[in-house]
Ligand code: ADP
């Protein structure tokens with residue numbers, strides 16, 4: 001399975017599979033499962049196509065027309081294909097008469113074929129842009145175009161249309177479903193039982209009545225009759241859950257054997273003093289979670305806890321109280337933030353909340369006081385030296401920083417607790433690097449405002465205990481959200497008027513844009529269209545800044561721009577000015593997405609809101625309504641009201657329940673995104689498992705895996721399973737584990 005593909009499919013095809021789909025080994029190819037199966041003659045429902053998708057459809061030619069090009073040599077051939085009901089136009093551009101004749105021989109009205117390409121829309125009509133095709137009865141779809149002549153020559157170009165079931169593979173421009181199918185057939189034909197080690201223990205196979213791996217792979221790729229693939233896919237799906245759960249069980253067992261220094265707060269200590277000066281009562285949720293954490297910290301096994309809480313639920317106070325308990329017990333705590341803006345802000349707010357208690361060694365510092373040090377990558381040499389010294393000497397009980405904290409130069413006297421804020425930006429290695437700075441294993445508290453459905457928690461955070469901080473601090477005002485059509489000038493004007501009203505009432509607003517706008521042409525900054533009307537020009541901070549300067553209702557309003565590519569000092573200066581109320585309207589990218597806390601900001605406008613995910617929008621609007629005044633959020637979109645993306649916006653506008661939105665997000669976006677695959681551009685190793693739908697599979701696998709690992713924690717008796725776990729942890733696969 002680990003064998004490179006070149007040996008079985010030939011170098012050109014192997015190279016193409018690697019380049020286009022990232023498939024390197026026989027195992028990679030065999031785990032590239034069909035995403036759909038077409039029965040013979042069962043055409044794809046063309047009404048279900050979505051703009052922007054790359055699809056492979058089975059359809060019949062309905063009409064063919066050609067005309068010469070006006071400006072250049074060559075022809076335009078308009079082909080319409082149909083599923084019997086919906087029609088989709090395709091356009092081909094043969095360069096010369098020979099190519100035209102070849103195309104006309106293939107495109108016979110009534111003939112079925114596979115067509116593959118990106119779905120575009122032109123004047124409201126769906127079309128396939130630059131499609132590739134493979135017609136029924138042809139030996140090779142597009143000779144030479146995809147570098148697969150060697151396969152055809154081998155006689156491997158079976159006609160998929162003649163077998164009972166036609167697998168449709170996830171494909172891309174340049175690597176078509178039918179080419180993948182041919183390669184899979186070649187590989188399957190030469191594979192022997194001993195080439196395919198079985199990762200599932202016998203006990204598990206027997207318990208579920210699953211077929212062996214080789215049989216399952218054969219049936220998944222080449223079902224002999226319709227429906228035969230189902231049992232195979234069920235097993236392969238379970239296998240994904242099982243291998244993952246085996247790794248998580250191994251981690252849990254390993255953590256259980258580590259020892260940490262128990263940290264108990266002392267009477268009359270820092271925590272007690274802090275609680276006494278707190279200007280508000282803790283919510284019930286904060287008190288409960290605080291007790292859970294205190295109990296964890298008092299144990300000799302390291303804490304490993306995920307704290308989930310809605311934006312504004314008061315996680316920072318909970319974390320600070322845990323840190324103070326550790327300082328009371330003679331240790332230090334580190335707080336890691338995903339961005340400099342957040343690290344600086346955390347440092348500022350912790351220092352402010354602590355007041356005198358953060359003034360150790362200074363005039364007016366309380367007896368029990370400590371210090372809060374800040375370490376970022378961009379701070380000046382002097383400030384950095386000072387902070388490093390405070391961390392190393394133990395003078396700073398709390399050290400706040402970004403990943404710069406992970407650098408070797410940073411020493412901590414006695415690190416007892418690591419708090420990671422908005423952890424999804426931090427990987428396992430970073431976590432381990434930080435823990436390596438402590439002589440004993442430090443306790444770990446991971447905080448996230450992105451509500452995580454239970455099944456996702458079981459997969460991505462399976463080695464963490466979870467706490468949920470429910471309820472918001474009293475006196476919080478709800479956020480009202482509205483979807484606004486950008487094409488409706490009256491509504492848009494009214495919206496800016498609302499922003500004006502907030503500013504006049506002494507409050508502040510964010511205007512969030514999907515792009516910065518300073519991208520060099522063609523650098524993929526996302527704000528320029530390539531081809532197809534869907535690649536619209538997205539609103540940028542630069543464009544909005546210009547727009548607002550002209551907007552009559554915003555005359556005299558103080559504006560500033562904030563985005564990730566500004567120099568750190570400039571960013572910090574803008575954030576400071578906004579926090580101090582010296583800026584009324586902050587035009588920003590999603591740098592304000594997490595944690596930014598300016599309670600006086602009450603209004604947010606999200607430009608091109610359809611370009612953001614559901615959870616992201618929820619996160620974003622959490623920036624307003626953090627104070628006494630009600631928050632308002634406008635979700636602007638140029639799309640018509642019946643577009644699916646607008647339906648999503650409506651859902652976001654309709655509820656403030658983060659957990660409900662997270663579930664919806666999971667359903668609409670699919671796992672790959674949720675597990676981080678899209679962000680990294682890599683393939684997820686979870687190909688079949690769907691964490692929303694397959695909760696019971698995950699739960700079963702979790703139990704089975706725990707049972708197997710309990711008697712064989714290092715998997716000595718299950719080498720194939722150990723191999724599968726190692727494979728799972730390959731960097732390009734393991735990214736979703738990094739979320740834990
Ligand atoms: P989170 O990090 O969960 O988004 P924060 O910890 O930043 O939330 O808290 C948001 C705001 O609410 C802060 O200004 C904080 O001081 C305040 N806050 C926290 N806990 C309470 C409470 N129990 N009562 C009133 N205000 C609180």
Ligand code: MG
Pocket residue numbers: 315316595
């Ligand atoms: Mg926070």
